[in-house]
Amino acid sequence: MILKFLAERISWILLIVILQLLALFVAFVDQTVPLSAMLYYILLSGLLVILFLFIRYSKETRFYTELEERDNDLDLTTFPEADSPFEAVIETNVRDQMERLMQEASRNQSLLEQEKDELLSWIHEVKTPMTAMRLIIDRIDDFKLKSQLTFEWMRIHLLLDQQLHQKRIPFIENDLYIEQVELEPLLFNEIKSLRSWCMQKGIGFDIDLQAETVLTDAKWFAFICRQLMTNAIKYSEKSEITIASTEEAGRVQLTIQDEGRGIDPRDLPRIFEKGFTSTTEHQDQAATGMGLYLTDRIRKALKIDIDVESELGKGTTFTLSFPKPNEFTKLGSM
Template sequence: MIRLFLRQYRIWLILLMAWHICLNIVLTVDRGFASVSLLYINILWLSIMTICVLIIYVKDRHRLTAYDKKGRDYVEMVAQSCEEQLQALRDEKEEQSRQLLEQKDELLAWVHDMKSPMTALKLVHDKLDVKTREQAEKEWLRLYLLLDRQLHATRIQTIAQDNRLEPIPLQPIIIEEIKALRTWCFEKQLAIDVDVADVVVISDAKWLGFIMRQILSNAVKYSEVGANIQIHVHQHNNITQLTVTDTGCGIAPADLPRVFRKSYTGTIGRETKAATGMGLYLAKQAATALHIDITIASVQYEGTTVTLTFQQANDYVKTLGM
């Protein structure tokens, strides 16, 4: 134990001894200290140094006991201990990652399993009377959107491995998403003006459909009865901009900078309790992964415009050589 302690503090002990020797030399050579007792100074200095060393030793001996039993150098033992703790953290991280992957797989399996009863419900509701059928279809659509959002939320982390970039026409994707929301649109008597012509962009059809689904569902959700939603495409040079404009309640100025944050519902969402704060967040994540710029402009109580900007010569296109 004592040898380990001396090795640990050898630099400081050498420094104290050197200072002690220098003090003795000064007291011996300098005639001004001739009347000072050299023995007294040495005894006083050594006593103070001994007391300090003993205090440090008593304080640290419990900490050094474990290293002394193993008969190894203190510095090596500390380095080994740090490495062991680091490896333990790595192992814990790997275990957590494995558990997250298992939970993700289980969640994906659950979502896929839910599709079967939903398909059956879709067939059953056709046998209902008109009024009941409309109400059932509305609730079915809401359930479908929630499950679809959860499915894509689970897959968003692996979007780089789950996309296929190719030239795709915008109009069929938009029309398909509007058809999926037709029950909701009929209920609110909404008119949707689509002007996208034969515009083609480079993107992934499935993920682009998901982005449009989130944007359109928000536009429909916050539009008043009998309102109008406009979908237009503007092209300039190599840039294509798709805008979705509604005349709904709009977004408060304080909420606008935070609409893409995870789980942020905003003022309207808290008042109506109809928002989850995940739709625009997931749309933003997917758009960023596909090199699509998504922005929102809104005036409260007047309406909202969501803009998707596609660049024909983006990083993905250059990588693919298209």
């Protein structure tokens, strides 16, 4: 801050130095003015200027120091009080803009909440005819037609589920309930919901759960498993999907491995980006680019590490590493 203060007043300091040099020059050319007296005057005035700058520094930089150190938020109570007319201009201008931003943010938050509530209400309304449609499909005797309709019904169901969780993610911290979740019933329930799709594509599951429980939120973790399984099924044909869990050094790891088309190495760093689908299958209109993006958002909230290994034509492996119990101390208190 000292260097900034001096840089801001460099023109005044140069003016004072020039005036001192001018006085010294006058004493040098005018023999009637004693040079020693002028040097004494320059020394005293220089000391006064230094003292003046020191006093002004402590007074003028307080406002800017507090302004520089405050958090970048819209909390007006932390905004420093002005001590000079120029500082008052800055304070008034910034406070007015912050108040307008707070009002606009409040309006946008209200609109976002309203939009979220309307969409969630619509999704829940749609679930009623979806349930009725499923009951009708179950009564169809034609196996081939029933399988096709079930597959299309499931696609709609998964898209609605994705939208539902996407709108809830901004408020996920308020919805978490961390507990010991049994892997087997959760995974089997997700596999059961995807059974008709798996049968249609000739896909089976090989499950080996050495670690039987994980510390997480059951509802949000089930969504992660659903997304990873649907991805594995979508890009596989007549093969097996292997799901295994192990525990090492207090951390449980869950792997979901498929034998599908794999991911291009150049795509791996981008698969969790919003809207990214693929560069090798860019014409795939069915992909939304949201599944893995939402998975990444949720796993961060659950403190789950995720690792991806893939090879074109040989499949993809997702590895979820769950946190140790003590890592949930902060999260569990929410």
